[in-house]
Amino acid sequence: MTALILPPGAGADTAERSSPVPWHGMLWVTWRQQRATLVSVPVVLAAAAVLLVIAGVRVRADYGNLILRGDFNNGDWAFAQAMDFLMQVAPVLIGIFAGAPVLARELESGTFRYAWTQGLRRERWVIAKLALLGAFSAVLAGVFGEVFAWFFQPFISAGDTSVTNGLVFDTRPVVFGAWALAAFMIAACSGMLLRRTLPAMAVTLGVYLGLSLLTGSFLRGHYPVSGFWPAQSFECAWLVVLSAALIVVTARLARRRAA
Amino acid sequence: MNVIETTGLGKAYGKSWALRDCKLDIPEGHLAALVGPNGAGKSTLMNMIAGLAVPTEGTVTVLGGYPAGSPRALDSIAFVAQDAPVYQNLSVSDMIHLTRNLNRRFDSDYATARANELAIPLRRKAGKLSRGQQSQVALTLALARKPRLLILDEPLAALDPLARQDFMATVMTAMADNGVSVLLSSHAISDLERFADYLVILSHGALAAAAETDDLLADHRVLTGPADEADRLAQTLTVVQDKRAAAQAHLLVRTADPGDPVPPGWEAHPVTVEELVLAYLRAHRKTPSAERSMVPR
Numbered sequence: 318m319t320a321l322i323l324p325p326g327a328g329a330d331t332a333e334r335s336s337p338v339p340w341h342g343m344l345w346v347t348w349r350q351q352r353a354t355l356v357s358v359p360v361v362l363a364a365a366a367v368l369l370v371i372a373g374v375r376v377r378a379d380y381g382n383l384i385l386r387g388d389f390n391n392g393d394w395a396f397a398q399a400m401d402f403l404m405q406v407a408p409v410l411i412g413i414f415a416g417a418p419v420l421a422r423e424l425e426s427g428t429f430r431y432a433w434t435q436g437l438r439r440e441r442w443v444i445a446k447l448a449l450l451g452a453f454s455a456v457l458a459g460v461f462g463e464v465f466a467w468f469f470q471p472f473i474s475a476g477d478t479s480v481t482n483g484l485v486f487d488t489r490p491v492v493f494g495a496w497a498l499a500a501f502m503i504a505a506c507s508g509m510l511l512r513r514t515l516p517a518m519a520v521t522l523g524v525y526l527g528l529s530l531l532t533g534s535f536l537r538g539h540y541p542v543s544g545f546w547p548a549q550s551f552e553c554a555w556l557v558v559l560s561a562a563l564i565v566v567t568a569r570l571a572r573r574r575a576a
Numbered sequence: 577m578n579v580i581e582t583t584g585l586g587k588a589y590g591k592s593w594a595l596r597d598c599k600l601d602i603p604e605g606h607l608a609a610l611v612g613p614n615g616a617g618k619s620t621l622m623n624m625i626a627g628l629a630v631p632t633e634g635t636v637t638v639l640g641g642y643p644a645g646s647p648r649a650l651d652s653i654a655f656v657a658q659d660a661p662v663y664q665n666l667s668v669s670d671m672i673h674l675t676r677n678l679n680r681r682f683d684s685d686y687a688t689a690r691a692n693e694l695a696i697p698l699r700r701k702a703g704k705l706s707r708g709q710q711s712q713v714a715l716t717l718a719l720a721r722k723p724r725l726l727i728l729d730e731p732l733a734a735l736d737p738l739a740r741q742d743f744m745a746t747v748m749t750a751m752a753d754n755g756v757s758v759l760l761s762s763h764a765i766s767d768l769e770r771f772a773d774y775l776v777i778l779s780h781g782a783l784a785a786a787a788e789t790d791d792l793l794a795d796h797r798v799l800t801g802p803a804d805e806a807d808r809l810a811q812t813l814t815v816v817q818d819k820r821a822a823a824q825a826h827l828l829v830r831t832a833d834p835g836d837p838v839p840p841g842w843e844a845h846p847v848t849v850e851e852l853v854l855a856y857l858r859a860h861r862k863t864p865s866a867e868r869s870m871v872p873r
Binding site: 434 | 623626627628630647650651653654655657658659661662663664666670673674675676677678679680681714721
């Protein structure tokens with residue numbers, strides 16, 4: 318695009334028009350368009366965090382700090398397991414409900430014809446919007462992951478913090494945030510590709526489950542690093558790379574296949 | 577300067593061509609009407625000019641040479657798509673703010689003043705506005721960008737007669753005040769004959785005719801005369817449409833020179849815009865290959 322020869326009729330305002338539309342406009346645009354999601358998701362997570370803190374305080378009061386899993390009564394252990402299951406599916410839920418509609422709704426309702434014919438190039442529109450929302454999901458998930466890790470701590474027996482224990486590994490802040498990011502991008506990209514919200518949601522579920530099963534059952538066993546936190550960092554790194562690649566692919570799709 | 581230039585432009589969806597072999601040079605300063613029946617390729621052509629669709633073949637440039645969809649083209653073109661898409665859940669003032677954030681140039685005062693003039697409440701959600709008001713909002717947002725080319729895809733289709741008049745009044749005012757060039761599509765030519773000073777006629781994915789309205793009218797006439805002489809006469813003229821009644825023939829012909837003599841025994845009448853458009857659409861439907869050669873350029 319930069320190699321264009323300046324056409325003869327380009328006019329006198331060439332210098333003025335060479336300055337592109339600033340990116341920061343997308344901050345307000347994203348906030349205003351996704352306000353419902355940007356408010357409701359933190360509210361739901363905050364409520365869940367309060368619940369976890371209350372439960373965590375009670376468990377610590379009832380059992381003390383260093384009790385093995387076998388000593389919990391069935392109700393408490395079942396509750397902890399249920400919470401852990403919710404944690405495992407939370408990233409894909411964020412993807413399905415926040416990520417899939419971001420582009421699919423624009424394409425479904427025809428508003429992309431408005432959004433993508435403004436002065437801001439649509440690749441930038443896509444990149445800015447996905448990066449902002451993805452970062453928001455990841456940070457929010459990371460913070461919530463901290464709360465959950467604190468809640469879940471008494472339920473982990475000493476030898477359980479291994480890379481292969483998905484119950485713990487999946488829900489630790491670093492990896493948990495990265496999965497939320499990846500799920501959001503898988504969903505957003507599916508939405509761009511399929512141009513419909515519902516199919517994009519279904520595809521997101523399938524792809525996410527496939528990828529997380531593959532990761533848990535195979536990939537983690539073959540990481541070039543050992544130890545819990547190095548493995549967390551490694552997994553976070555490749556998920557971030559995957560997410561960045563998905564943003565680029567989505568922006569290209571928007572460029573080539575808008576109408 | 578040509579505001580729109582296409583050469584050999586074509587777009588295929590899968591194996592079927594929505595538009596093919598389109599050559600256009602629309603000079604600036606016109607209100608160009610893009611007419612043709614539904615499915616003729618009007619939206620396809622507009623989407624490519626607006627940079628939303630990538631051509632399958634050929635080229636399209638705007639405003640004196642900028643490739644469609646390039647940053648500079650986007651900066652100076654405003655596009656209002658069919659059904660004037662606006663975010664249903666955003667208020668009018670949100671839409672104004674949104675558009676300002678997505679453009680380098682945006683006249684918020686103009687947009688707000690226009691909304692007030694039209695008695696459109698700024699706080700009302702776009703989805704709660706009437707169709708006419710939604711169209712006006714979309715048009716206002718487009719004009720507040722101070723574009724040099726305004727592209728309107730079927731803006732009148734969903735409007736009642738009064739809203740149509742208001743809409744076109746806004747467009748004509750912008751043309752007079754800011755010198756914006758306009759390309760406007762419609763499947764009903766009667767909406768546009770009063771406004772359009774340039775006609776682009778599309779039929780079945782191909783260009784049937786494109787020229788200034790006055791030139792087109794001057795170059796065409798209807799010859800009425802005895803049917804038994806019509807065949808012989810038709811061979812010497814460029815006939816767009818040939819209508820025969822029992823004893824009379826009506827030939828809509830294209831003449832190289834408006835001063836050409838009328839053949840003895842025949843009468844010549846000027847054509848109306850609607851007659852002309854319909855004749856080209858009919859002719860093009862019947863014999864597309866023969867009509868190609870008749871496209872006035």
